Amino acid sequence: MRTAVVVGAGLAGLTTAGALARSGWHVVLLESAERVAAPPTALVLWPNGRRALESLDPDGGWSMIASPLADGGVRRPDGQWLVAPRAAGAGSAVHLEDLYDALVAGLGDRVEVRTGFRVTTILTGPGLRPVVGDGRTEIEADLVVAADGIDSTIRRILAPGSVAVGSGFAAWQAVVPGYRLPSRSGGPAAGGETLGVGYRFVSVPLGDRAAGHGGVYWIATAAGAPRPESPATQLELLRRWFAGWHPPVGELLAATHAGDLVPREVRELRPLPRAYAFPSGPGGVVLLGDAAHAMPHHLGQGACLAFEDAATLRSLAGEATPGAGLTAALEAYSRVRQPRAATVVRQTQRMSAVVRARGRLALRARDAALGHLRPRLLSGPFAEWSPPA
Numbered sequence: 001m002r003t004a005v006v007v008g009a010g011l012a013g014l015t016t017a018g019a020l021a022r023s024g025w026h027v028v029l030l031e032s033a034e035r036v037a038a039p040p041t042a043l044v045l046w047p048n049g050r051r052a053l054e055s056l057d058p059d060g061g062w063s064m065i066a067s068p069l070a071d072g073g074v075r076r077p078d079g080q081w082l083v084a085p086r087a088a089g090a091g092s093a094v095h096l097e098d099l100y101d102a103l104v105a106g107l108g109d110r111v112e113v114r115t116g117f118r119v120t121t122i123l124t125g126p127g128l129r130p131v132v133g134d135g136r137t138e139i140e141a142d143l144v145v146a147a148d149g150i151d152s153t154i155r156r157i158l159a160p161g162s163v164a165v166g167s168g169f170a171a172w173q174a175v176v177p178g179y180r181l182p183s184r185s186g187g188p189a190a191g192g193e194t195l196g197v198g199y200r201f202v203s204v205p206l207g208d209r210a211a212g213h214g215g216v217y218w219i220a221t222a223a224g225a226p227r228p229e230s231p232a233t234q235l236e237l238l239r240r241w242f243a244g245w246h247p248p249v250g251e252l253l254a255a256t257h258a259g260d261l262v263p264r265e266v267r268e269l270r271p272l273p274r275a276y277a278f279p280s281g282p283g284g285v286v287l288l289g290d291a292a293h294a295m296p297h298h299l300g301q302g303a304c305l306a307f308e309d310a311a312t313l314r315s316l317a318g319e320a321t322p323g324a325g326l327t328a329a330l331e332a333y334s335r336v337r338q339p340r341a342a343t344v345v346r347q348t349q350r351m352s353a354v355v356r357a358r359g360r361l362a363l364r365a366r367d368a369a370l371g372h373l374r375p376r377l378l379s380g381p382f383a384e385w386s387p388p389a
Contacts, residue, residue, distance in 0.1 A: 001026050004143040005132055007119050009036045012289025012306035013147035014103035019056045019310050021110035023318035028139060029111055032118040038100035041173045041262055042206055042217035044091045048385040049304025052311040055387040057106050065102060066092040067207025072192025079246035082370050095210035122154050124280035142283035142322040150267055152291035159273035167296045169266035170226045178214030180255045198223035200355050201249050218252050223356055226265040232258035269294045272342060277334035282322035284330045293341035298351040301344050311387040312336055
């Protein structure tokens with residue numbers, strides 16, 4: 001029986017565990033928290049992420065939980081258009097509660113979930129099946145998948161040169177339920193992106209079905225360090241910073257409660273690991289998701305890239321047998337994913353420069369370039385990706 005341990009039960013870990021199980025692997029899914037739970041936010045599924053999910057689980061019912069997302073364009077805080085909206089959009093929006101429910105439902109009986117298990121050690125070697133432990137219990141498997149996020153213990157041990165650093169931004173996310181919105185047509189439901197000087201606000205309508213109550217997901221970004229204040233105080237700061245911005249920015253912030261707010265520091269890996277696979281005995285260890293390529297959220301590609309990772313790993317290693325076949329599959333995974341991640345990270349860094357622009361000349365250059373840059377960033381390397389055959 002082929003065995004795998006997946007460390008981390010976030011989006012990357014849940015997706016990978018279900019994909020391996022449907023390929024005949026027996027999977028142990030380890031989660032450090034006491035339960036598997038979705039953050040109270042949402043995400044945008046770009047075409048690459050949607051294709052990856054559909055390739056991993058064609059019967060996952062993704063069309064039932066994801067709402068088509070129109071391109072809402074980009075504006076200045078005064079409402080002037082920098083990039084006009086388009087009727088057609090490339091992405092879709094999904095509430096994380098709905099996505100987690102779908103991924104958990106797809107695990108099946110070949111996945112054993114263990115919560116409260118914080119991996120602190122990993123043992124690898126030429127003649128040794130990889131082993132993970134929490135200081136009390138050790139688990140051995142043919143394959144270990146490190147999907148334990150930007151602070152991955154496994155990556156720190158196997159690729160210590162790649163470290164998590166701040167990106168110079170703080171971000172806040174929230175979902176405002178539909179019943180709290182001032183209007184269900186136009187206004188807050190329209191969605192779109194607004195760029196100021198060091199500030200950015202994005203709103204995404206979730207559709208009426210999202211988590212049973214619809215609503216709008218919004219993300220605010222500000223240059224600088226994370227704030228130490230309470231969520232209630234931070235929300236008041238956001239209302240002050242974005243005061244006077246065109247509708248629906250003020251309306252959405254007014255409808256947000258402190259309990260909805262999810263503050264986060266924007267961090268990234270520098271440099272990216274040189275390899276995403278580490279052979280050990282008849283198999284090895286792979287890095288996946290934010291453990292492999294955490295990046296700023298400006299292009300919304302973090303989760304989508306993790307879904308690509310899972311689809312690629314399943315395609316290359318899903319049917320592999322422990323030994324030379326599995327080792328070769330993991331090395332192929334690293335060869336495919338490392339340059340792909342590097343490309344997306346470079347594009348994200350370009351968008352970081354756009355958000356960070358300050359000064360009259362820099363803003364003028366940003367505005368002039370945005371109409372050409374944004375369509376390429378959102379459609380080029382992302383829309384063209386397809387799961388490996």
